[in-house]
Amino acid sequence: MKLPVFNSEYAAIKIEFLGRPRIFRNKIQLKETIEPQKQSLLSYLALHIPEPHRNISLDKIYENFWPKSKSASRNLTFMLVMIRNLLKFPAHFLEIHHRGSLPLLTNNGIYFTTDYQEFQQILARAKALQRAGEWEFAKKEFLQAFKLFRGEPFKKNFDEWSVNMRFKILTELETEAIDFARAYLEHNDKHNSKKVLEKVLKIIPDSEEIKGLLKSLFLSGFGSLK
Numbered sequence: 001m002k003l004p005v006f007n008s009e010y011a012a013i014k015i016e017f018l019g020r021p022r023i024f025r026n027k028i029q030l031k032e033t034i035e036p037q038k039q040s041l042l043s044y045l046a047l048h049i050p051e052p053h054r055n056i057s058l059d060k061i062y063e064n065f066w067p068k069s070k071s072a073s074r075n076l077t078f079m080l081v082m083i084r085n086l087l088k089f090p091a092h093f094l095e096i097h098h099r100g101s102l103p104l105l106t107n108n109g110i111y112f113t114t115d116y117q118e119f120q121q122i123l124a125r126a127k128a129l130q131r132a133g134e135w136e137f138a139k140k141e142f143l144q145a146f147k148l149f150r151g152e153p154f155k156k157n158f159d160e161w162s163v164n165m166r167f168k169i170l171t172e173l174e175t176e177a178i179d180f181a182r183a184y185l186e187h188n189d190k191h192n193s194k195k196v197l198e199k200v201l202k203i204i205p206d207s208e209e210i211k212g213l214l215k216s217l218f219l220s221g222f223g224s225l226k
Helices: 036-048 058-065 072-087 115-131 135-147 160-185 190-203 208-220
Strands: 011-016 022-025 054-057 094-099 102-107 110-114
Touching: 011 036, 011 115, 022 072, 036 054, 036 058, 036 072, 036 110, 036 160, 054 058, 058 072, 058 102, 058 160, 072 094, 110 115, 115 135, 115 160, 135 160, 135 190, 160 190, 160 208, 190 208
Parallel strands: 011 110
Antiparallel strands: 011 022, 054 102, 094 102
């Protein structure tokens, strides 16, 4: 069996955007700094066409990144050239073509992964273990999921898609951190509840709910925060 990492016909690209952006090609971190717009587009493609033979309408890309521009097509072509040069893969790996009158961008050779997808997968495992009553195993998974956050996602990105994704991810992080803290306080784990809430508050400093929970935690000790 040919795994993508070892098959020259494919490239394995990991995009980490839960904090300062990092990119890995075939498990090796790129040293080059990636500009915010390139990072946004690359992250978008990683989430929407994550594997070969997947495609997306160019109109959807234009709507998210150049909604009012008359040069959207030229902008995308330029950005794709820049991304190909950065990641050092052949032009046909990300290729524009038409299906009838519909212009598409097709992934012909890249296996994308992201730390956000990893976060969601670990959370799913943690919740399954929690439902099964395996609280200690679930806790390890939850803590591993929160550990993936190194800072605010898309902090320097101001295109519409990045702004919306930042809001979505931070809302999800806040909700999951609060749920974790409440659940594990009921199991007398004040230390990890406080640790997670404090970490998330550094990323979302204006979260009044987390501030309130930390205050309640300080005042009520191991009691329920419901």
